[in-house]
Amino acid sequence: MDHEATIAQTILFVQDTLKNAEGGHNWWHIHRVWTNAKLIAKTEKADLLIIELAALLHDIADSKFHNGDEEVGPATAGKYLHCIGIDEVTIQHVQNIIRYMSFKSGFDKPAFHSIELAIVQDADRLDAIGAIGIARAFSYGGFKGRELYNPEIKPDLNMNKEAYKNSTAPTINHFYEKLLLLKDKMNTQTGKQLAQQRHNFMEDYLRQFYIECN
Numbered sequence: 001m002d003h004e005a006t007i008a009q010t011i012l013f014v015q016d017t018l019k020n021a022e023g024g025h026n027w028w029h030i031h032r033v034w035t036n037a038k039l040i041a042k043t044e045k046a047d048l049l050i051i052e053l054a055a056l057l058h059d060i061a062d063s064k065f066h067n068g069d070e071e072v073g074p075a076t077a078g079k080y081l082h083c084i085g086i087d088e089v090t091i092q093h094v095q096n097i098i099r100y101m102s103f104k105s106g107f108d109k110p111a112f113h114s115i116e117l118a119i120v121q122d123a124d125r126l127d128a129i130g131a132i133g134i135a136r137a138f139s140y141g142g143f144k145g146r147e148l149y150n151p152e153i154k155p156d157l158n159m160n161k162e163a164y165k166n167s168t169a170p171t172i173n174h175f176y177e178k179l180l181l182l183k184d185k186m187n188t189q190t191g192k193q194l195a196q197q198r199h200n201f202m203e204d205y206l207r208q209f210y211i212e213c214n
Contacts (some may be wrong), residue, residue, distance in 0.1 A: 001085060003049055010056045012082055022143045024136035025059050029127060031117055033058065036123035040190045046115045049092055053081065054097040054120045068162055074098045097121075122191030125182045132196025134205055139170035148172065149213065175206060 001009070015027050037055040041048055056079040072097035081091045096112045101121040127133065141148070147170040155176035156163065164177070183199040186192040 006049070006084065006086070007052050007056070008082060010053060010080075014056050014060060021059075022140060024139040024143075025062055028071045029136070030056060030059060030101065031094070032127050032132065033120070033123045036194075037120050040119045040188050042121055043190050044115055044119055044188060046119055047093075050093050050097070051079075051119055053086070053090070053122060054101075054116065057081075057094065057118060058098050058101060058124060060098075065071050069114045070099070119186035119191075121197075122186050122188050125186065126191065126198065128199050129179050129182050129195060134202065135199055137171050137179065140175070146171055149209075151213075172206075172209070175202065177184050 014030055018025070018027050018030065021027070034055040037051050037125050038048075053130065057073075057080070059073070060080070061072040061076040077098055078091050078095050081094060085093065086094075091116065097114070097117045097120050100110070100112045101124060102119055128136065138148070146168060147153075149172040150170045152175065153169055155173040156167070159167065159175065159177065167173075167177070169177070179202060180199065183192075183195045188193045199207070
C-alpha cells in the first residue's frame with residue numbers, strides 16, 4: 001500500500017473509532033494535529049509517513065478515557081498498523097511517539113526522542129493553546145464536571161505526574177498548570193513561532209476573564 005492509500009485508510013479508521021469521542025479529543029482535534037504536523041514537517045528533515053501516522057493515531061485510545069492506562073493507545077495503534085501491513089520498525093517508532101509525546105510524559109526522564117516525535121508533539125501542543133486550546137480545556141472540564149473557576153482553589157505548580165493525572169481542579173487552574181507552560185516547551189522553530197501568537201491570545205483571554213469575574 002502506498003503512502004497516500006495508507007493515510008486515507010488510517011483516516012477512515014480514526015474517524016470510525018472516535019465517532020463518539022469527547023469534543024476536544026475527537027476527529028477534528030486529530031485533523032488539526034495532523035495538519036499542524038505536516039506544516040511543521042516542511043521545515044524539518046523527517047519521515048513524513050511516521051509523522052502522519054503518529055499524528056492520526058496519537059489519541060486513538062487516550063489514557064484519560066481508559067482508566068489512566070498509558071499503554072492502551074500504543075497497543076491499539078500497533079494492532080491497527082500490523083493489520084494494514086506496516087513494517088515493524090515504523091510501528092515501533094509510531095508507538096513510541098504516542099507513548100512519550102504527552103505533557104504528563106514530561107514528568108519522567110525522557111526515554112525516547114526523535115525529530116518525528118518532536119514534530120508531532122509540537123503539533124499536538126499547538127492544539128492545546130490559543131483559541132482552540134481554550135475551547136478544548138472548557139469542553140473537557142465540562143465533560144468531567146469541573147468548576148470553571150474557584151478563587152479559593154489555587155493552581156498547583158509543583159505537581160508530580162500522579163497528582164497531575166488525578167487533578168480535579170477548576171479549568172482555569174489548568175491554564176497555569178499546563179497551557180501557559182507549553183510555549184517554552186516547543187521543540188521546533190516553526191512550532192515556537194506558531195505557539196507565541198496562541199500564547200499571547202490566552203494571556204489576553206485571562207485578563208478579560210478576571211475583569212468579568214471581578
